[in-house]
Amino acid sequence: MEPTRMKHQPFCIIKNLQVSFHGRTVLQKINLTLSDSGIIVLVGPSGSGKTTFLRSLNRLNEHYPGYSGSGKIELKLPGSMQDIQDIHSTDLEVTELRRQVGMVFQTPNVLPVSIAQNINLPLKLVTGLDKVEREARLIEVLQEVHLWDEVKDRLKESSSRLSGGQQQRLCLARVLALKPKVLLLDEPTASLDFKASHRIEDLLIELQDRYQIIAVSHSLRQARRIAGQILVMKEGQIEHLLKKEQFEDLEMLQKLLDEIF
Amino acid sequence: MNRLLNFGVYCWSWIATLGVFLVVGLLLSYLLAQGLPTIGKELFFGDAPAWEAIFGQVRVWDALWPACVGTLFLVLLATLLAVPIGISSGIYLACFAPKSFKRVLSLLVELLAGTPSIVMGLFGFAFILFLRNTFFPDANTSLLLAAACLALLILPYLIFTTQAALESLSDEYRLIGPSLGFSQIQTVFHVLLPAAGRGILSGVVLSIGRAAEDTAVIMLTGVIANAGLPQGLFGKFEALPFRIFYLAAEYQTPAELDSAYGTALVLLCLTGMLYGSALALHKTLELRWNQHG
Amino acid sequence: MSKYVETLLKYATVFSALIVLVLFGFLTYFTLPLFAEGQITELFSLHWRPFHGEFGILPMIAGTLALAISALLIAYPLGLGICLFVHGLGPRWLARPILLLIHGMTGIPTVVYGFVAVFLLVPLLRNNFSHGSGFSLLAASLTLSILILPTIVLLINSQLEQIVPKLRLTTTALGISRIHELTRISLPAASYGLLAAAILGFGRAVGDTLIALMVAGNAAQIPGSAFDSIRTLTAHIALVVATDSQSTTYHSLFACGLILFLTTASVNLLLHRIKHRACRETNYE
Numbered sequence: 127m128e129p130t131r132m133k134h135q136p137f138c139i140i141k142n143l144q145v146s147f148h149g150r151t152v153l154q155k156i157n158l159t160l161s162d163s164g165i166i167v168l169v170g171p172s173g174s175g176k177t178t179f180l181r182s183l184n185r186l187n188e189h190y191p192g193y194s195g196s197g198k199i200e201l202k203l204p205g206s207m208q209d210i211q212d213i214h215s216t217d218l219e220v221t222e223l224r225r226q227v228g229m230v231f232q233t234p235n236v237l238p239v240s241i242a243q244n245i246n247l248p249l250k251l252v253t254g255l256d257k258v259e260r261e262a263r264l265i266e267v268l269q270e271v272h273l274w275d276e277v278k279d280r281l282k283e284s285s286s287r288l289s290g291g292q293q294q295r296l297c298l299a300r301v302l303a304l305k306p307k308v309l310l311l312d313e314p315t316a317s318l319d320f321k322a323s324h325r326i327e328d329l330l331i332e333l334q335d336r337y338q339i340i341a342v343s344h345s346l347r348q349a350r351r352i353a354g355q356i357l358v359m360k361e362g363q364i365e366h367l368l369k370k371e372q373f374e375d376l377e378m379l380q381k382l383l384d385e386i387f
Numbered sequence: 388m389n390r391l392l393n394f395g396v397y398c399w400s401w402i403a404t405l406g407v408f409l410v411v412g413l414l415l416s417y418l419l420a421q422g423l424p425t426i427g428k429e430l431f432f433g434d435a436p437a438w439e440a441i442f443g444q445v446r447v448w449d450a451l452w453p454a455c456v457g458t459l460f461l462v463l464l465a466t467l468l469a470v471p472i473g474i475s476s477g478i479y480l481a482c483f484a485p486k487s488f489k490r491v492l493s494l495l496v497e498l499l500a501g502t503p504s505i506v507m508g509l510f511g512f513a514f515i516l517f518l519r520n521t522f523f524p525d526a527n528t529s530l531l532l533a534a535a536c537l538a539l540l541i542l543p544y545l546i547f548t549t550q551a552a553l554e555s556l557s558d559e560y561r562l563i564g565p566s567l568g569f570s571q572i573q574t575v576f577h578v579l580l581p582a583a584g585r586g587i588l589s590g591v592v593l594s595i596g597r598a599a600e601d602t603a604v605i606m607l608t609g610v611i612a613n614a615g616l617p618q619g620l621f622g623k624f625e626a627l628p629f630r631i632f633y634l635a636a637e638y639q640t641p642a643e644l645d646s647a648y649g650t651a652l653v654l655l656c657l658t659g660m661l662y663g664s665a666l667a668l669h670k671t672l673e674l675r676w677n678q679h680g
Numbered sequence: 681m682s683k684y685v686e687t688l689l690k691y692a693t694v695f696s697a698l699i700v701l702v703l704f705g706f707l708t709y710f711t712l713p714l715f716a717e718g719q720i721t722e723l724f725s726l727h728w729r730p731f732h733g734e735f736g737i738l739p740m741i742a743g744t745l746a747l748a749i750s751a752l753l754i755a756y757p758l759g760l761g762i763c764l765f766v767h768g769l770g771p772r773w774l775a776r777p778i779l780l781l782i783h784g785m786t787g788i789p790t791v792v793y794g795f796v797a798v799f800l801l802v803p804l805l806r807n808n809f810s811h812g813s814g815f816s817l818l819a820a821s822l823t824l825s826i827l828i829l830p831t832i833v834l835l836i837n838s839q840l841e842q843i844v845p846k847l848r849l850t851t852t853a854l855g856i857s858r859i860h861e862l863t864r865i866s867l868p869a870a871s872y873g874l875l876a877a878a879i880l881g882f883g884r885a886v887g888d889t890l891i892a893l894m895v896a897g898n899a900a901q902i903p904g905s906a907f908d909s910i911r912t913l914t915a916h917i918a919l920v921v922a923t924d925s926q927s928t929t930y931h932s933l934f935a936c937g938l939i940l941f942l943t944t945a946s947v948n949l950l951l952h953r954i955k956h957r958a959c960r961e962t963n964y965e
Binding site (some may be wrong): 392396399400401402403404406407408410411412413414417418428471472473475476477478480483484491492493494496498500501502503505506507508509510512513514516517525539542543561570571572573596599600601602603606607610628631632635636647651654655658659661662663666 | 682685686688689690692693694695696697698699700701703706707710755758759760761762764766769770772774776778781782783784785786787788789790791792793794795798799800826829858859863883885886888889890893894914917918921922931933934937940941943944947948949951952
Binding site (some may be wrong): 168185222225228229231233247248252304 | 562
């Protein structure tokens with residue numbers, strides 16, 4: 127939609143990223159340059175540090191006890207590349223970073239309020255838009271995730287009455303309403319059935335031109351379907367960065383993964 | 388030998404359970420049998436006409452009404468004093484306190500929680516002695532003092548239940564706020580507290596029950612047997628649990644003894660209701676979170 | 681703005697935490713004159729005769745210890761038995777109702793336990809044993825044991841609930857009988873809970889006022905048998921304040937309060953340490 131994003135430009139440069147909890151290293155010495163070519167999907171065995179890697183991009187790891195980290199992460203946000211690891215940076219407050227780097231979790235985490243409030247509340251607290259603008263934004267994002275037709279008559283109802291797939295799309299809409307540049311998705315379909323998963327995947331493919339999406343996935347099938355690049359992680363390190371042509375052939379990919387695991 | 392021991396343990400577990408079951412059953416049925424026939428207008432208002440007694444137009448003698456009103460005021464005041472401080476402290480400990488600071492504060496609150504209620508009453512009594520020796524020679528024990536001491540008694544319960552309700556939220560749920568760019572304050576008030584609300588409410592109800600039943604604190608801080616309706620914050624007052632204690636020790640006539648049974652039953656129903664609803668609030672809370680996975 | 685809110689919350693917490701220090705300060709301040717006037721030795725004498733100028737509180741300390749220990753000795757085995765019943769020795773469908781009953785017992789006011797004891801238990805003891813009025817150490821410890829029972833059961837139970845489900849499948853697969861599993865594996869694994877329950881139960885028993893006051897008889901003497909009337913520190917405070925004696929007795933009163941406070945405070949510090957150790961060990965697993 128917006129032609130502002132340049133294809134194949136680096137948008138994230140990571141140097142010597144190291145993260146540990148309670149002295150146990152989870153990510154070790156990651157050096158990586160990610161460029162802009164479609165959805166980036168992280169795969170790897172459980173405990174390989176996928177979620178931690180994702181959370182270091184919006185500094186959410188700092189909310190866990192025993193966190194310590196070092197290294198440098200630069201992200202291309204409006205303006206120029208910015209060093210997001212620098213905690214004392216005055217240019218980019220952590221709350222502003224998290225607004226621009228949105229995140230959706232494994233299980234749909236709706237707030238215990240109405241459907242409309244789920245989107246309205248963060249808008250009110252974080253952006254300071256007025257009521258009319260918020261109303262417009264609400265409709266816009268609900269349409270963007272194809273939820274509008276399903277909920278337009280019951281916006282005042284409790285969001286806990288939606289199905290799992292609907293709740294997850296609501297969470298996605300909630301994040302999109304804040305107009306992020308980057309979207310982090312932590313196994314967004316792990317708790318959904320096949321049909322609802324498929325729906326979310328279609329949605330992500332649709333959104334990939336408007337947002338830089340980085341997703342953790344537990345399914346190779348899903349990764350191949352949506353990814354522009356696949357990042358393979360193992361024991362806290364990046365083992366491979368696979369381009370589209372490298373994983374299009376299923377047999378070749380499986381052979382490669384068999385070697386790694 | 389080993390088998391004999393096992394059999395002994397097995398028998399003991401049955402004896403203990405059935406024994407306690409029987410004792411509690413006996414206690415409840417005894418109270419019901421003795422107390423139920425006394426429940427009526429007479430128990431609450433004595434000889435006084437009910438409506439005029441309720442509005443305090445006539446003095447009620449030898450009946451429950453002044454003690455009911457006394458307990459109501461006492462509990463309301465104590466809750467009013469303790470709830471804001473208790474919930475604030477619980478929130479701070481769960482969401483803001485730095486680790487080492489939290490450890491010290493929690494330990495001190497635990498010490499307060501362990502303090503016997505008679506010592507809390509003695510503290511109030513000492514405070515009055517202190518006031519008499521210094522600024523106010525006329526200071527005396529009163530409704531306000533008793534309520535303040537009760538507030539201290541229930542304060543730790545409120546802190547613990549608030550803290551536990553907030554800390555039992557799932558890790559992912561706690562991350563919603565930060566992931567949307569909320570500040571910590573915004574996360575706490577708009578995301579965490581609404582979800583922990585029922586747990587906190589059950590803590591409030593529980594501490595109301597605790598305040599309503601405690602006798603030792605108010606004994607030293609202003610309750611007396613025949614005060615009538617409470618005459619303001621600085622007056623003496625009556626209370627249900629104290630009335631039970633007093634009548635058990637000092638009853639003169641069979642009618643007074645009957646009244647004591649009635650009072651015990653009324654208090655039991657009151658605290659039973661409060662504990663029951665606290666438990667129900669807590670249970671539905673657990674259920675809700677279990678369903679959310 | 682949000683900074684103010686956080687500061688406000690912080691002050692509330694500091695207030696809640698400092699209260700206990702203020703309380704300690706008050707009790708100490710009012711006990712100090714005893715030290716200054718050299719009456720501290722008189723305090724630890726055997727006789728409480730305020731009108732003869734004797735303020736010994738040793739009988740009350742002895743009474744408190746006798747009552748708390750005997751109540752614990754009755755309640756603890758009972759509590760343990762109930763926990764075993766709930767976790768496998770009794771029928772499964774009874775486990776939840778029994779736990780609910782125990783939960784419900786915490787909602788019964790102390791004064792109601794005391795009241796029923798006065799009119800059911802005390803006459804029973806009076807009529808069946810030819811020892812005095814029935815108001816006695818025995819009556820009080822029986823009643824008090826019922827009061828502290830839920831504390832003990834719920835604490836042990838909460839730990840068994842974490843241990844038993846993890847073990848059950850393994851032990852059943854190995855062919856270990858339920859009773860062996862509980863007594864040889866689960867209970868030893870719950871040792872922190874067992875210890876904490878005993879300590880907390882003791883603390884509860886020491887701090888209780890109403891039951892001692894209503895059914896123990898309140899004679900200030902060293903108990904010689906279970907049928908003797910005793911007076912605890914807690915009951916002593918209540919009685920002396922109620923009779924409003926001359927102010928010289930007050931100081932000894934605050935000494936009683938201080939002893940009670942220090943006892944329950946040490947109980948809680950001990951519990952705190954145990955809990956800490958238990959937490960650390962489970963973390964290392």
